[in-house]
Amino acid sequence: MTSVIELISPAAEAEPRAVASEDWRRFEGYVGEIFTALGMDLSAPGTRETPHRFLQALRDATAGYDGDPKLRTVFASERPPAVDGSHSQIIEGPIVFHALCEHHALPFFGVAHIGYIAGPEIIGISKLTRLVRLYARRFTVQERLGEQVADLLEELVRPRGVAVRLEAAHLCTQMRGVAEHESRTVTTFWRGLYDERAELRAEFMAEIGSRR
Numbered sequence: 146m147t148s149v150i151e152l153i154s155p156a157a158e159a160e161p162r163a164v165a166s167e168d169w170r171r172f173e174g175y176v177g178e179i180f181t182a183l184g185m186d187l188s189a190p191g192t193r194e195t196p197h198r199f200l201q202a203l204r205d206a207t208a209g210y211d212g213d214p215k216l217r218t219v220f221a222s223e224r225p226p227a228v229d230g231s232h233s234q235i236i237e238g239p240i241v242f243h244a245l246c247e248h249h250a251l252p253f254f255g256v257a258h259i260g261y262i263a264g265p266e267i268i269g270i271s272k273l274t275r276l277v278r279l280y281a282r283r284f285t286v287q288e289r290l291g292e293q294v295a296d297l298l299e300e301l302v303r304p305r306g307v308a309v310r311l312e313a314a315h316l317c318t319q320m321r322g323v324a325e326h327e328s329r330t331v332t333t334f335w336r337g338l339y340d341e342r343a344e345l346r347a348e349f350m351a352e353i354g355s356r357r
């Protein structure tokens with residue numbers, strides 16, 4: 146029988162951010178000043194609202210700080226807990242994500258692959274996507290993003306092992322100076338059984354390699 150587990154995670158339950166409208170208007174003024182100084186003509190029909198749209202886009206791109214109440218429920222696995230020896234992996238991905246690097250506030254984006262070895266609970270692909278986006282839609286770095294996804298997945302489903310692999314392109318390096326157009330940064334995190342067993346890591350890598 147499948148049961149629903151209610152879980153309250155501080156990360157998922159964050160209060161939506163509030164910015165007073167007078168502050169927002171002031172910010173639009175600052176952004177307009179910066180864009181003008183950098184060369185934008187704010188008097189054209191296409192750019193007049195650009196500071197407003199820019200801030201709105203920035204707010205949307207960082208919506209992870211608002212939390213995600215839909216991450217509250219996970220479903221208990223139907224798999225009998227007594228079945229042992231079956232260290233079968235649940236592997237999901239690619240999950241597309243977009244984040245802002247905290248060093249330059251410019252986007253880095255790519256795909257996440259997540260693997261776990263189920264303990265008492267499982268979690269659906271849509272929740273895993275939400276989990277990745279909860280932390281990706283912030284000012285962050287790729288290493289922390291991977292750690293946070295692994296941490297919350299452990300908290301949500303108490304798995305026996307977690308693997309998180311992120312592969313991303315960073316616009317802060319690609320748009321400026323050394324133009325390394327094709328470079329990708331890969332980070333991988335292993336927890337629990339994945340940390341202990343090389344064959345699980347190999348299986349995970351082979352599986353996601355076949356999906357890319």
Ligand SMILES: [Zn+2]
Nearest residue numbers: 246248249317
């Ligand atoms: Zn950067």
